[in-house]
Amino acid sequence: MARRKNKELMELAMDMGGEEAVEVIKALEKKGEATDEELAEVTEIRVNTVRKVLYMLYDQGLAEFKRIRDKETGWYYYYWHLDIKRLPEILRSKKMAELKKLKEMLEEETGEIYYWCGTPGHPKLTFDEAMEYEFQCPICGEMIMQYDNTQIVEELKRRIEELEIELGLKKKPGKRK
Numbered sequence: 625m626a627r628r629k630n631k632e633l634m635e636l637a638m639d640m641g642g643e644e645a646v647e648v649i650k651a652l653e654k655k656g657e658a659t660d661e662e663l664a665e666v667t668e669i670r671v672n673t674v675r676k677v678l679y680m681l682y683d684q685g686l687a688e689f690k691r692i693r694d695k696e697t698g699w700y701y702y703y704w705h706l707d708i709k710r711l712p713e714i715l716r717s718k719k720m721a722e723l724k725k726l727k728e729m730l731e732e733e734t735g736e737i738y739y740w741c742g743t744p745g746h747p748k749l750t751f752d753e754a755m756e757y758e759f760q761c762p763i764c765g766e767m768i769m770q771y772d773n774t775q776i777v778e779e780l781k782r783r784i785e786e787l788e789i790e791l792g793l794k795k796k797p798g799k800r801k
């Protein structure tokens with residue numbers, strides 16, 4: 625697997641199922657094809673967790689399995705392998721969703737002036753709301769003031785542009801002379 629693709633897959637795995645998903649995928653990639661039990665053994669992760677990761681991958685279209693019947697015992701074994709053809713498509717739709725969220729955040733930050741006590745996690749109030757609370761934070765009671773969101777707005781704009789370039793929705797800005 626190409627290094628870049630691999631990195632993207634591992635990041636996606638981390639998002640979907642944390643460390644354990646990353647370990648399972650690494651083991652599966654190394655073995656090429658393996659049963660859930662085999663993967664549980666090499667990763668030392670509980671087989672139930674391994675199965676959860678495998679089904680999650682299957683749901684996303686990133687893994688496939690073959691069902692093979694053992695002639696002697698009559699039991700069925702599932703042999704799993706990775707199939708990352710859909711990876712670019714999945715990553716793209718994830719990025720599109722992120723872009724949408726960022727744009728909404730930007731709209732919120734630029735559309736209205738907010739009043740805030742300055743403590744992260746405490747609410748940012750509109751002018752009308754701030755009036756209602758007599759310009760005091762409803763949580764800590766500190767005075768709330770108009771806050772300067774230039775930095776937040778700049779950061780949001782930067783991330784939006786980055787994503788738009790990554791997604792091919794926007795061209796990279798040319799070098800300025």
Ligand SMILES: [Zn+2]
Nearest residue numbers: 741746761764
């Ligand atoms: Zn507060």
